[in-house]
Amino acid sequence: MLPILNIIVPCYNEEKVLPVTSELFLNELNTLIDRKMVDPNSRILFVNDGSTDSTWDIIENLSKKDNHYVGISQSKNRGHQNAVLAGLMESINRCDITISIDCDGQDDIDAINEMINNAGKILGRWKVVGDSSVGKTSIIVRFCDDEYSGQGTATVGIDSKTKSTWI
Numbered sequence: 738m739l740p741i742l743n744i745i746v747p748c749y750n751e752e753k754v755l756p757v758t759s760e761l762f763l764n765e766l767n768t769l770i771d772r773k774m775v776d777p778n779s780r781i782l783f784v785n786d787g788s789t790d791s792t793w794d795i796i797e798n799l800s801k802k803d804n805h806y807v808g809i810s811q812s813k814n815r816g817h818q819n820a821v822l823a824g825l826m827e828s829i830n831r832c833d834i835t836i837s838i839d840c841d842g843q844d845d846i847d848a849i850n851e852m853i854n855n856a857g858k859i860l861g862r863w864k865v866v867g868d869s870s871v872g873k874t875s876i877i878v879r880f881c882d883d884e885y886s887g888q889g890t891a892t893v894g895i896d897s898k899t900k901s902t903w904i
Contacts, residue, residue: 740833742769742779742853745824747817748796749786751840755795758842759783759806765846766805774853779832780807783840784824787814 744762748755762781769775783796785808796808809827811820821837828835834856838844 739773739776740853740856741831742766742775743824743828743832743835744779744781744849745784745821745828745835745837746781746840747784747786747820747824747837748788748792748840749814749817749820750788750790751792752788752790752795754841755783755792755799758840759795759799761842761846762838763803763805765849769850769853774850775834780805782824782827783808784820784827785810786817786820787811 744766746758746762751758759781766775766779766781770777770779783799783806785793785796787810793808793810796806796810799806800808809823811823815823824837825835834853836849836852838846838849
């Protein structure tokens with residue numbers, strides 16, 4: 738069984754870049770699906786962070802165009818990290834892996850492939866969240882052992898339980 742991936746993309750007034758980067762994200766997701774690295778039910782989750790431009794309209798149109806695009810919209814701007822958190826909360830119990838990436842396309846989209854490869858080493862024990870802005874090969878596990886996820890907490894690179902480092 739392949740893992741389901743949600744790529745979380747926080748968006749704030751991104752009407753100029755979203756039409757371009759959304760296609761890049763979809764191409765990357767389709768490549769991962771074609772390589773049988775992730776389940777075809779994987780999604781790109783745009784989180785509209787109270788944009789005042791046409792960002793939400795673009796997200797709605799993208800979701801009508803391809804079912805890999807989904808979106809949620811916050812009532813007002815709450816900040817980048819809160820938009821990521823909203824995406825994570827929306828993803829709980831809907832996927833196996835979440836990776837956040839900025840909408841502007843400045844993060845290394847190719848790092849997603851490496852994150853998925855590394856996630857495969859620990860899936861089944863940990864809920865994995867990748868953050869492409871941390872570094873080219875970083876994967877950050879952010880879900881705690883609690884009633885929401887029932888999973889352990891760790892960081893690829895640092896195991897939060899043993900404090901050992903992985904390279």
